[in-house]
Amino acid sequence: MQRFMITGGYSLSGAVRVSGSKNATLPIMAASLLLDGKCVIRGVPRLRDVAVMRDVLVYLGASVVWEKDVMRIDARRVNCHEVSEELMRRMRASNLVLGPLVGRFRCARISYPGGCNIGSRPMNLHLKGMQAMGVGITEKFGYISARAEKLQGSEIYLDLPSVGATENLMMAAVLAEGKTVIKNAAREPEIVDLQNFLNNMGAKIRGAGTDTVKITGVNSLHGTEHSVIPDRIEAGTHMVAAAITRGDILIANIIPEHLEPVINKLREAGVYVEVKDDQVRVAADKRPRAVDIKTMAYPGFPTDMQPQFMALMTVAEGTSVITETIFENRYKHVMELRRMGADINLEGHTAVVRGVPELTGAYVEASDLRAGAALVLAAMGAENGTVLDHVGHIDRGYERLENKYNALGARIIRVHS
Numbered sequence: 125m126q127r128f129m130i131t132g133g134y135s136l137s138g139a140v141r142v143s144g145s146k147n148a149t150l151p152i153m154a155a156s157l158l159l160d161g162k163c164v165i166r167g168v169p170r171l172r173d174v175a176v177m178r179d180v181l182v183y184l185g186a187s188v189v190w191e192k193d194v195m196r197i198d199a200r201r202v203n204c205h206e207v208s209e210e211l212m213r214r215m216r217a218s219n220l221v222l223g224p225l226v227g228r229f230r231c232a233r234i235s236y237p238g239g240c241n242i243g244s245r246p247m248n249l250h251l252k253g254m255q256a257m258g259v260g261i262t263e264k265f266g267y268i269s270a271r272a273e274k275l276q277g278s279e280i281y282l283d284l285p286s287v288g289a290t291e292n293l294m295m296a297a298v299l300a301e302g303k304t305v306i307k308n309a310a311r312e313p314e315i316v317d318l319q320n321f322l323n324n325m326g327a328k329i330r331g332a333g334t335d336t337v338k339i340t341g342v343n344s345l346h347g348t349e350h351s352v353i354p355d356r357i358e359a360g361t362h363m364v365a366a367a368i369t370r371g372d373i374l375i376a377n378i379i380p381e382h383l384e385p386v387i388n389k390l391r392e393a394g395v396y397v398e399v400k401d402d403q404v405r406v407a408a409d410k411r412p413r414a415v416d417i418k419t420m421a422y423p424g425f426p427t428d429m430q431p432q433f434m435a436l437m438t439v440a441e442g443t444s445v446i447t448e449t450i451f452e453n454r455y456k457h458v459m460e461l462r463r464m465g466a467d468i469n470l471e472g473h474t475a476v477v478r479g480v481p482e483l484t485g486a487y488v489e490a491s492d493l494r495a496g497a498a499l500v501l502a503a504m505g506a507e508n509g510t511v512l513d514h515v516g517h518i519d520r521g522y523e524r525l526e527n528k529y530n531a532l533g534a535r536i537i538r539v540h541s
């Protein structure tokens with residue numbers, strides 16, 4: 125078990141570079157399974173989730189060499205189509221191998237990922253889409269088995285724009301016969317990155333980034349090299365870090381368009397945000413104004429930024445209404461923020477946050493990745509010291525977050541207990 129000892133009250137200043145996107149890297153790594161050959165992925169962040177996906181690929185028979193931020197994957201020897209419960213439990217996103225395994229081998233068996241700390245997260249849309257492509261699905265003993273004599277392109281309508289279902293179905297469709305059209309697809313930038321990777325391997329996909337993705341099946345793919353996009357959620361987290369510590373920082377390696385909802389909300393809250401090419405400067409010298417947010421699928425305000433933004437709103441002038449519409453249980457940080465003196469009233473999907481002048485340090489626990497990030501931000505902006513337990517969750521999605529913030533003037537010590 126690892127914890128952070130955080131001494132609050134230091135304004136962040138200086139420059140920080142954003143790593144490659146976790147949510148782009150994971151499906152791209154999974155997509156490498158489609159290829160009876162080798163590919164190279166650059167800009168790979170050193171994250172716990174990426175290490176788990178590497179273990180999944182190796183378990184399936186791939187060779188993976190990961191040096192610094194470059195990953196070389198050779199999937200020629202993949203000979204297993206099953207992902208164990210142990211691996212699936214370590215990371216939900218392991219379910220992204222279902223589409224590529226079905227696409228290449230016409231069969232796969234994965235343990236059902238189940239719910240997690242933020243919601244029940246079913247896979248019904250992934251499975252319904254595959255069934256429409258002629259895949260037989262059976263669910264037994266906690267495992268999903270998928271088998272197809274022939275994988276047939278099809279028209280698929282998603283009841284809601286699920287990121288994972290869009291990605292899994294795109295990957296399954298690449299080597300299918302004929303054309304697949306995914307309607308009401310998710311539009312997240314990570315889906316565009318996956319499309320670019322797959323097209324670089326010889327796939328024929330159009331429309332990622334819109335609500336209709338069209339995939340024309342091809343007979344074979346070839347090796348490629350690809351650089352993943354920067355992590356927009358990491359960038360957004362740093363932006364809030366600058367605001368909550370009344371700091372002034374330059375965040376490098378961003379795609380400004382991907383950050384529009386966060387940039388606009390921060391500006392509305394009175395935070396100074398200056399975008400220049402692939403960098404953004406964020407500065408604040410007073411409490412933010414309270415603003416309301418409602419999480420939505422991209423290009424709406426990202427659910428993965430809701431906890432961090434709530435941390436900022438706990439010290440805003442006025443009352444903010446935060447509505448979580450994507451995950452039914454993404455409010456575990458509320459209890460912990462309250463321990464730090466936040467005034468938050470939770471009713472169903474809505475949190476009413478009455479800003480207080482300052483938070484105070486406390487003993488708190490990270491229940492999941494973004495809740496953990498939110499507590500780091502709250503603690504950096506708080507009076508006195510905070511002990512933040514279970515920081516392993518944070519390592520799932522941030523590369524040594526404490527090193528990045530300490531380089532900007534924060535005081536965070538990682539303790540192994």
Ligand SMILES: CC(=O)N[C@H]1[C@@H](OP(=O)(O)OP(=O)(O)OC[C@H]2O[C@@H](n3ccc(=O)[nH]c3=O)[C@H](O)[C@@H]2O)O[C@H](CO)[C@@H](O)[C@@H]1O
Pocket residue numbers: 146147150217243244245246247248249250251284285286287288289310314427428450451452
């Ligand atoms: C690895 C990765 O990229 N993770 C991201 C991805 O997760 P993930 O792909 O799991 O999220 P989805 O977009 O699929 O989930 C959105 C909502 O749809 C529901 N749903 C989803 C699939 C399904 O078959 N049935 C169903 O009901 C989910 O329970 C959830 O309430 O998108 C989420 C929403 O932006 C982000 O928070 C996650 O960081």
Ligand SMILES: C=C(OP(=O)(O)O)C(=O)O
Pocket residue numbers: 216217242428493494521
């Ligand atoms: C919810 C997240 O990730 P995952 O879908 O991998 O659980 C996240 O990145 O905030």
